[in-house]
Amino acid sequence: xxxxxxxxxxxxxxxxxxxxxxxxxxxxxxxxxxxxxxxxxxxxxxxxxxxxxxxxxxxxxxxxxxxxxxxxxxxxxxxxxxxxxxxxxxxxxxxxxxxxxxxxxxxxxxxxxxxxxxxxxxxxxxxxxxxxxxxxxxxxxxxxxxxx
Amino acid sequence: xxxxxxxxxxxxxxxxxxxxxxxxxxxxxxxxxxxxxxxxxxxxxxxxxxxxxxxxxxxxxxxxxxxxxxxxxxxxxxxxxxxxxxxxxxxxxxxxxxxxxxxxxxxxxxxxxxxxxxxxxxxxxxxxxxxxxxxxxxxxxxxxxxxx
DNA sequence: ACTAAATAGATTGATATCAATAGAAATGAT
DNA sequence: ATCATTTCTATTGATATCAATCTATTTAGT
Numbered sequence: 001x002x003x004x005x006x007x008x009x010x011x012x013x014x015x016x017x018x019x020x021x022x023x024x025x026x027x028x029x030x031x032x033x034x035x036x037x038x039x040x041x042x043x044x045x046x047x048x049x050x051x052x053x054x055x056x057x058x059x060x061x062x063x064x065x066x067x068x069x070x071x072x073x074x075x076x077x078x079x080x081x082x083x084x085x086x087x088x089x090x091x092x093x094x095x096x097x098x099x100x101x102x103x104x105x106x107x108x109x110x111x112x113x114x115x116x117x118x119x120x121x122x123x124x125x126x127x128x129x130x131x132x133x134x135x136x137x138x139x140x141x142x143x144x145x146x147x148x
Numbered sequence: 149x150x151x152x153x154x155x156x157x158x159x160x161x162x163x164x165x166x167x168x169x170x171x172x173x174x175x176x177x178x179x180x181x182x183x184x185x186x187x188x189x190x191x192x193x194x195x196x197x198x199x200x201x202x203x204x205x206x207x208x209x210x211x212x213x214x215x216x217x218x219x220x221x222x223x224x225x226x227x228x229x230x231x232x233x234x235x236x237x238x239x240x241x242x243x244x245x246x247x248x249x250x251x252x253x254x255x256x257x258x259x260x261x262x263x264x265x266x267x268x269x270x271x272x273x274x275x276x277x278x279x280x281x282x283x284x285x286x287x288x289x290x291x292x293x294x295x296x
Numbered sequence: 297a298c299t300a301a302a303t304a305g306a307t308t309g310a311t312a313t314c315a316a317t318a319g320a321a322a323t324g325a326t
Numbered sequence: 327a328t329c330a331t332t333t334c335t336a337t338t339g340a341t342a343t344c345a346a347t348c349t350a351t352t353t354a355g356t
Contacts, residue, residue, distance in 0.1 A: 005256075005259055005260040005263040006259060006263070007201075007204055007259065007262060007263055007266060009204065009205060009206060011266070012201055012202070012204040012205065015201050015266075015269065016201065016202060016217070017289075018273070018285075018289070019198065019269070019273060020179065020273065020276060020277070020285060020288065020289065021179045021180070021182075021183050021194050021198070021273075021276075022194075022198045022218075023288075023289050023292045023293065024172065024175050024176045024179050024292060025176050025179070025180065025194070025195065025198070025218075025219075026218060026219040026292070026296050027172050027176075027219075027292040027293075027295045027296050028172045028173050028175075028176035029218075029219045029220055029313080029314095030219050030295060030296040031168065031169045031172050031173070031295055032169070032173065032313085032314090033313095033314080034169075035169050036314080036315095045341080045342090046169050046170075046173070047173065047341090047342070048341095050167065050169070050170045050173070053155075053160055053163050053164065054160070054164060056155055056157065056160040057157060057160065058157060062304080062305095063304075063305065064303085064304065064305085069164075070170075070173075070174060070177075071173075071174040071175075071177045071178050072177055072342090072343075072344090073343065073344050073345085074304080074305065074306090075305085075306075075307080075308095075343080075344065075345085076342065076343050076344065077305095078305065078306060078307085079341080079342070079343080080341080080342070080343095082341090083340085083341070095304090098303090098304080098351075098352070099304095099350080099351060099352085100303070100304040100305070100349095100350060100351045100352065101303090101304055101305075101351090102304080102305070108153075111153055111154060111155065112153040114155060115153040115154070115155055118155060118159070118163075121163065121167070125166070125167060125168065125169075128168060128169075128295060129168070131294055131295065132291060132294055132295070133291075133294075136287075136291050137166075137168060139284075139287070139291075140168065140171075140288065140291045140292075141165075141166070141168065141171050143280060143281075143284050143287075143288045143291075144171045144172060144174070144175040144288075145171065145175075146279055146280055146281075147175045147178060147179055147276060147279065147280075148174050148175050148178040177343080177344095180343085180344090181343095181344075184344080184345095188345095193311080193312095195311090195312070196311095210334080210335095211334075211335070212333085212334065212335090220312090220313075220314090221313065221314050221315085222334080222335065222336090223313080223314065223315085223335085223336075223337085223338095224312065224313050224314065225335095226335070226336060226337090227311080227312070227313080228311080228312070228313095230311090231310085231311070243334095246321075246322070246333090246334080247320080247321060247322085248320060248321045248322065248333065248334040248335065249321090249333090249334055249335075250334085250335070
């Protein structure tokens with residue numbers, strides 16, 4: 001006569017302990033906070049650092065491949081570019097060879113900001129690398145890649 | 149006479165290939181999309197599923213420990229509860245033993261929604277588990293935990 | 297050339313995320 | 327008991343995230 005819709009507490013514990021999605025989201029939030037804190041003096045968030053770093057290429061890339069590289073929705077990329085454009089660190093120009101598309105360029109100021117952030121990234125990354133058992137960083141990257 | 153603020157392309161490639169923060173953010177976005185898609189028929193996002201599952205306890209927990217469990221900011225938790233309260237799946241009551249605090253409860257409807265989502269979680273999780281090399285899921289969880 | 301389909305981005309609306317700040321209640325020192 | 331400190335949460339403002347939908351442009355089939 002019960003509703004039969006109660007999930008046992010043991011199931012809850014199992015999901016909490018095993019869910020890879022939850023584990024990754026948790027680590028993502030923690031790492032984002034860590035890098036955001038470290039990069040704050042440089043005026044960048046972790047996401048802005050990754051995005052701007054991915055724009056540091058010989059040829060300015062269109063939006064699609066950048067969004068794919070970062071595994072983010074194209075609309076997210078459009079939104080993420082706005083503050084960087086406002087600050088004058090990134091310019092978005094029409095692609096002359098495909099007028100539907102845009103090309104993303106780091107400005108000299110953007111490159112300068114990125115260069116100032118780089119040593120912060122290095123030291124922060126070295127720090128978390130040390131928190132992992134020896135050699136597991138590479139393995140971790142491979143496992144994460146398999147999920148993307 | 150140059151500005152000396154150019155980062156070599158090789159450095160960009162190194163950061164892109166090694167940055168654990170970027171790798172985790174990327175996997176987090178990809179997994180979030182995957183679980184969001186799968187759970188959509190149940191009316192839940194991956195985050196809502198994790199949050200509601202963490203509320204399925206014998207005793208309703210206060211907000212602080214739940215936020216810590218999910219490694220999220222307390223203000224994020226406050227915001228995340230809003231839509232769940234609106235839908236009548238979670239209730240937030242004053243803690244009689246500490247009137248600063250709140251206790252978070254799943255409603256019967258919330259439990260029912262969660263129960264319907266559970267088999268979706270199971271099959272989706274089994275799917276991504278298969279994408280990982282044998283036995284690496286447990287290792288991955290441990291590595292991610294070390295970062296949180 | 298013409299038209300249908302595919303592709304590249306932009307916009308809107310909802311939720312997620314956190315810093316900074318503020319308020320209320322409990323705790324501790326005296 | 328009083329007051330300073332700490333703890334727990336909410337609010338505001340900015341950015342991040344994606345689904346749904348739209349426009350503009352290119353490509354492919356005819």
